Amino acid sequence: MTFYVIAEGVIAFLLVAGGIFAFTGSLGMLQFKDFFMRLHGPTKGTTLGIGCILIASMLYFTITQRELHVQELLITLFLFITAPVTGHMLAKTGLHMHLRFITGTRGSVPEFRDEDVGQSRVARPARAKHPWKYRKAKRSRMRR
């Protein structure tokens, strides 16, 4: 009897913690001022939140149906492997498209350094260019 009460408490705690982590990740994505800051929230907070929720589901079905259920662990592992890859590719896309960023943050990436000249708070090195338009402009310049 006591075992079920403790298990229910653990599952409820994991569900609420997962919800709070996912909410925090999305709130960070909504609130931060910069794409490279906004990238931090979903890649860490939301991944941890969904890990908590999937482990809660795994515990629930293992205890109620009295047999081992590990399918949710598959989704958890897949998400934990793919989330850093997605974050890396999104950061590369942002660097490639020259998105505007906030100066005054600590550390300067070599990709940022030659554009870091503005006195204002938000540097506007270039408007984000679409890659196809950018390529066309480059080609026409080369023809001339």
Add this chain to the structure above:
Amino acid sequence: MLDTALLIGLTLIVLAMAMNVYRLAIGPDIPDRLLALDTLYVNSIALIVMLGLWLNTKTYFEAAILIAMLGFVSTMAICRYLLRGDIIE
């Protein structure tokens, strides 16, 4: 206790999805919208898993696996398209 926790978690996830949709609408650039879409599918996996807990069935996990794989592949495809201008060269 479990019903209350499930209700709190569902409310938080739905609020997070609403914020994702808002960022998807106002995102100034394409990578912002792509990030919002990526977070939206991760949150939808959480919503589906919690729906399975609410209805006490195990039917929905295949849907969750499918959404995880297709979401990752589509995010990678759009990233490749923005980086290279082409998906498969």
